[in-house]
Structure formats: structure tokens, C-alpha cells
Amino acid sequence: MTTPDSFQTWSSAHQARFENVLRRLLPQPDIAPQRLHDAMRYSVLDGGKRVRPLLAFAAGELVGADIARVDIAATAVELIHAYSLVHDDMPCMDNDVLRRGRPTCHVEYDEATALLVGDSLQSLAFQLLAEHTLNNDAALQLDMVKLLASASGSRGMAGGQAIDLDSVGKQLSLPELEFMHIHKTGALIRAAVLLGAQCGSDKGRGVALDEAQLGRLHHFGKCAGLAFQVVDDVLDSEADTATLGKTAGKDAKQDKPTYVTLLGVQAAKKMAAELHRDALDALSGFGAGARRLRELADFIVLRKF
Amino acid sequence: MTTPDSFQTWSSAHQARFENVLRRLLPQPDIAPQRLHDAMRYSVLDGGKRVRPLLAFAAGELVGADIARVDIAATAVELIHAYSLVHDDMPCMDNDVLRRGRPTCHVEYDEATALLVGDSLQSLAFQLLAEHTLNNDAALQLDMVKLLASASGSRGMAGGQAIDLDSVGKQLSLPELEFMHIHKTGALIRAAVLLGAQCGSDKGRGVALDEAQLGRLHHFGKCAGLAFQVVDDVLDSEADTATLGKTAGKDAKQDKPTYVTLLGVQAAKKMAAELHRDALDALSGFGAGARRLRELADFIVLRKF
Numbered sequence: 001m002t003t004p005d006s007f008q009t010w011s012s013a014h015q016a017r018f019e020n021v022l023r024r025l026l027p028q029p030d031i032a033p034q035r036l037h038d039a040m041r042y043s044v045l046d047g048g049k050r051v052r053p054l055l056a057f058a059a060g061e062l063v064g065a066d067i068a069r070v071d072i073a074a075t076a077v078e079l080i081h082a083y084s085l086v087h088d089d090m091p092c093m094d095n096d097v098l099r100r101g102r103p104t105c106h107v108e109y110d111e112a113t114a115l116l117v118g119d120s121l122q123s124l125a126f127q128l129l130a131e132h133t134l135n136n137d138a139a140l141q142l143d144m145v146k147l148l149a150s151a152s153g154s155r156g157m158a159g160g161q162a163i164d165l166d167s168v169g170k171q172l173s174l175p176e177l178e179f180m181h182i183h184k185t186g187a188l189i190r191a192a193v194l195l196g197a198q199c200g201s202d203k204g205r206g207v208a209l210d211e212a213q214l215g216r217l218h219h220f221g222k223c224a225g226l227a228f229q230v231v232d233d234v235l236d237s238e239a240d241t242a243t244l245g246k247t248a249g250k251d252a253k254q255d256k257p258t259y260v261t262l263l264g265v266q267a268a269k270k271m272a273a274e275l276h277r278d279a280l281d282a283l284s285g286f287g288a289g290a291r292r293l294r295e296l297a298d299f300i301v302l303r304k305f
Numbered sequence: 306m307t308t309p310d311s312f313q314t315w316s317s318a319h320q321a322r323f324e325n326v327l328r329r330l331l332p333q334p335d336i337a338p339q340r341l342h343d344a345m346r347y348s349v350l351d352g353g354k355r356v357r358p359l360l361a362f363a364a365g366e367l368v369g370a371d372i373a374r375v376d377i378a379a380t381a382v383e384l385i386h387a388y389s390l391v392h393d394d395m396p397c398m399d400n401d402v403l404r405r406g407r408p409t410c411h412v413e414y415d416e417a418t419a420l421l422v423g424d425s426l427q428s429l430a431f432q433l434l435a436e437h438t439l440n441n442d443a444a445l446q447l448d449m450v451k452l453l454a455s456a457s458g459s460r461g462m463a464g465g466q467a468i469d470l471d472s473v474g475k476q477l478s479l480p481e482l483e484f485m486h487i488h489k490t491g492a493l494i495r496a497a498v499l500l501g502a503q504c505g506s507d508k509g510r511g512v513a514l515d516e517a518q519l520g521r522l523h524h525f526g527k528c529a530g531l532a533f534q535v536v537d538d539v540l541d542s543e544a545d546t547a548t549l550g551k552t553a554g555k556d557a558k559q560d561k562p563t564y565v566t567l568l569g570v571q572a573a574k575k576m577a578a579e580l581h582r583d584a585l586d587a588l589s590g591f592g593a594g595a596r597r598l599r600e601l602a603d604f605i606v607l608r609k610f
Contacts (some may be wrong), residue, residue: 123457
């Protein structure tokens with residue numbers, strides 16, 4: 001329902017506002033090197049559900065964080081996500097031509113440019129996290145840089161992609177598949193939640209979370225991230241390319257293990273429902289402030305695209 | 306001359322010690338994902354002149370910085386450099402098969418792994434800069450993260466590579482070629498000098514540099530970086546592949562503009578000598594503490610490989 005207070009209204013307003021934040025923070029297209037900057041904007045703007053930024057905004061609301069600070073943290077996470085898609089789509093990885101209903105970066109530009117776009121988006125993410133004040137305590141802000149870096153690297157997202165590459169044609173066990181996705185998708189989703197919350201943990205500003213509360217947010221992020229992937233696999237097996245805006249049925253065709261190929265559709269859906277419940281349980285102590293996080297958990301599991 | 310105090314002794318000792326630092330700070334090869342970690346180590350260890358780390362150590366000596374801190378800063382810069390080489394060698398960029406006398410990463414492993422190696426090395430650089438204490442003032446350390454990120458991104462190294470790509474087959478002017486190299490090679494060399502110096506700028510520890518002194522180090526880094534590239538072009542036109550440890554004469558063959566193709570060998574050598582003098586001039590106010598920086602300027606211009 002689209003009431004002034006509904007999730008639909010909240011998420012649409014944040015998505016629209018965040019698009020302008022991205023337009024402002026990405027290098028302007030008239031600055032040299034123009035083709036690279038143009039390709040960076042092409043790869044980030046006007047696309048995607050912005051699930052990670054929305055999670056950061058929802059976590060920021062939980063702690064009463066300054067939204068201008070969360071904008072920066074959300075942008076950093078989204079730039080890491082966007083760079084991973086650009087590199088993932090390249091011929092040496094998934095070799096995909098369609099993303100968010102448009103030609104992928106290396107198709108629209110060229111492979112070398114796509115490589116540099118991804119590299120530059122990653123650098124920009126860390127530049128933004130370092131050059132804006134996100135927390136009155138600079139040492140805590142350094143922790144935020146460390147969090148995003150470790151979520152992105154060889155023991156986070158990029159490591160998950162490496163495991164994914166190695167898994168083609170193999171029969172993975174459920175724990176192995178889970179290990180892969182906790183890295184490939186989960187690490188960055190968890191980072192989005194925690195970075196949003198860490199913008200608000202200043203003394204004297206907003207609500208400071210204690211270790212136990214951060215631990216519960218961590219668990220929420222883990223469950224939500226895994227649920228996101230399970231639902232992705234279900235949608236990928238059921239939807240068509242037009243609805244997804246990306247190539248459907250790709251993983252099964254590439255002989256990659258998915259929750260659907262491993263468990264079947266029904267058991268995968270049951271797993272998503274269990275992760276959904278676990279995610280909501282993790283938020284149970286937070287009260288009304290966690291409303292948008294709860295709604296995002298609902299959205300992640302119930303979405304149709 | 307190899308006396309106990311000579312540049313040769315100093316640089317060899319730092320190179321050997323730094324190799325162990327890298328071995329310790331890179332992900333261990335027995336940690337999952339093992340193939341990725343193995344490829345990261347292959348791409349960084351046992352290779353290169355470590356010019357950027359040596360510049361960081363020399364700048365650290367100038368300010369009396371704790372060498373354990375400079376080790377981290379030097380590693381971060383070297384990881385950014387190493388990632389750029391891995392991506393640069395890929396088929397969609399320079400398509401090179403030889404680097405530091407060994408098969409390039411995508412030849413030894415595969416293209417997808419090389420892509421992820423570069424991505425992961427970049428993440429690791431920022432993780433290291435954020436997770437170790439490099440300066441007692443955390444806000445100054447955030448400035449160091451920002452410095453490395455902007456030196457790496459679309460308005461630094463990666464931007465210079467994009468301009469390089471666009472320049473193939475074009476007749477560049479000398480200012481255009483300089484603009485490209487100030488980004489492609491210069492930004493990271495300058496960052497190495499400044500990051501080394503910033504490890505020592507704590508109150509009460511070492512010598513704090515004032516704005517004017519940092520400005521002179523900045524200028525030193527710019528001149529040294531440009532000199533490095535001019536000498537690279539001269540060596541590339543004169544040396545053979547065995548001496549260089551990488552494919553010689555590549556730029557000219559790829560119809561890329563170089564200082565040698567633009568100016569001729571003699572004028573390029575003259576330009577290197579002028580940049581050498583400018584670099585030394587920038588250090589004139591620093592006294593004996595800048596000895597190793599001076600020697601590195603000499604090495605950069607007089608090296609034969």
C-alpha cells in the first residue's frame with residue numbers, strides 16, 4: 001500500500017533522493033578522462049533496486065544517524081556492488097550482455113574501459129569513505145573503511161566470486177554453497193547494514209549501539225544476505241529475462257550450483273522463509289526503530305524481481 | 306659501491322626485509338579461497354624493484370617515522386601498483402605474457418582469476434591502511450586513505466591508463482603525454498613519498514613537516530615520477546626483453562606515444578636529466594635527512610633496467 005508512511009513510499013523517496021546523491025558524488029562527465037567518467041556513470045546510475053543503500057538508510061534510522069553521512073556510506077557500498085557487476089559481466093567471467101535492461105558496460109563501451117570502470121569505482125568508494133566525516137570519532141571511521149575493504153576483498157565478495165568460479169560443474173554441498181554466498185553476496189549486504197548503523201554511533205549524536213546490538217545487526221545482515229541469494233536463485237529459475245532485466249536462467253545454464261538446483265524450488269522457498277524469520281528475530285530487541293529494516297527483510301524475501 | 310652505508314646496501318636490506326613484510330601481510334596460501342590467494346601471492350612476491358616502497362622508506366627516514374608503520378603504507382602502495390600490473394597485462398588491455406621474467410597472472414592462472422586478483426589486491430591495500438595504526442591522529446590517517454584512493458582512481462592511476470588507451474595511434478603533444486604520465490605513473494609514486502612522510506607526522510614522534518615542506522615533497526614526487534616514466538621509455542626503446550624482464554619495445558609496437566617517439570632518444574635523456582635536477586632541487590631545504598630520497602632520484606634516472 002502506498003500510504004505516506006508505507007515502505008513503498010519510504011523506499012521510493014530514498015531511491016529517488018539517492019539517485020541524485022550518486023549523480024553528485026560520481027565524477028562529472030565533463031571532467032577528463034571523459035570517456036571513463038561517462039562509463040562509470042553509465043554503470044552506476046539509473047539502475048538497480050538499491051537494496052544495499054536502503055539497508056544502510058534503514059540501519060541509519062535505527063540509530064538516528066545524520067542522513068548526509070549515511071548517503072556517503074550507502075554510496076561507497078553501492079559503488080563496490082556496481083564495480084563487481086561490471087567486472088562480473090565481462091567475457092572472462094560471466095560474459096553477459098544485459099544488465100538492468102541495458103547493454104553491459106563492456107558491450108556499450110569496450111572491455112578495457114569496463115576493467116578500468118570497475119577499478120575506479122572501487123577506488124572511489126574508499127575515497128568517499130575517507131574524505132567525508134562519517135563519524136565524529138575518526139578511529140571509528142577507520143573501522144568503517146576496514147569493514148568495507150574486508151567485505152570487498154579476497155575473504156569477502158571477491159573471494160566468494162573466486163569460489164563461485166571454482167564451483168562450475170561441481171556438486172557442492174549445502175554448507176559449501178552457503179559458504180560461497182555468505183562471501184559473494186552476504187559480506188557486502190552485511191557491510192551495508194553495519195556501515196549505516198556506524199554513521200550514528202557518535203557520542204552525543206543518535207543512539208550508540210552496544211556490542212550485543214551490533215552483533216544482532218551483524219546476524220540480521222547475514223540472514224538477509226543469504227535470503228537475498230536464495231530468492232535470487234528462485235527468481236532466476238522461474239522468471240523470464242524481461243522481468244529480471246538481466247539474463248534469466250543463466251546460472252543453471254552455466255552449470256553453476258544454486259539453491260534451486262541443490263534443493264529444488266520448494267525447499268529453496270522454505271529456506272528463504274526460515275532465513276526471513278531468523279532475520280526478523282535478530283531485530284526483536286530493537287523496537288519501533290527497526291521498522292524499515294524489518295520491511296526490507298520482507299521485501300528481500302517477497303520481491304518478484 | 307657496496308659499503309655498509311651505501312645506497313646499494315640500504316636498498317638491498319629494505320628490499321629483503323620488505324619481501325618478508327609482504328609475505329606476512331598477503332593472505333596465506335592455505336586460507337580459502339586458496340587458488341585466489343595463491344595467485345595474489347604469485348603476482349606480488351619475488352618481483353620488481355620496489356621503487357615505490359623504497360620511496361616510502363626514504364620519506365619515512367626523513368621524518369623519523371616508525372618503520373613498522375611505513376611497512377604498512379609501503380605495502381598498500383605496492384599492492385595498488387601490483388594490481389594495476391595484473392589488470393594491465395590482461396588480454397583486453399596490453400595482452401602481455403611476460404612480467405618480471407615470469408608468465409603474467411592470467412597466463413599462469415586464468416583471466417577470471419587475474420581479474421579477481423587485481424580487485425582483491427586493491428581491497429587489501431585499503432584494508433591495511435585502515436586496520437593498522439599509522440598515525441596517532443586517526444583523522445590524519447583517514448587523509449592517508451583518501452590520498453591513496455585518489456591517487457589510484459579515475460583522476461589518478463586508472464584515469465591515466467584510460468588516457469593511455471585513448472592515445473593509441475594518436476599524435477599527442479608533449480603536455481598531453483605529460484598529463485597522461487602524471488596520472489598513470491606519477492600519482493602513485495607521489496603517494497608513496499607522501500604516505501611514507503605522513504607516517505611520521507605525529508605530534509611528539511619524529512619530525513612534523515609543515516605545509517611548505519609537504520609541498521616540496523609533493524613536487525619531488527611529481528618530478529621523480531615523471532623522470533621514472535621518461536627513463537622507462539628510453540630503456541624500453543634501447544634494452545632487450547631479457548634485461549627488462551618484460552616485453553621490450555612494446556609501446557612503440559603498439560603505436561603508443563612515448564617520450565622517445567615524441568622527442569627522440571637524446572631529447573628524452575635530456576628531459577630525464579632536467580627532471581632529476583628539479584627533483585633534487587625540491588629536496589634542497591631538507592638537509593642530511595633526505596639523503597635516501599636523493600639517492601633514489603639518482604637511481605630512478607641512472608638505472609639500467
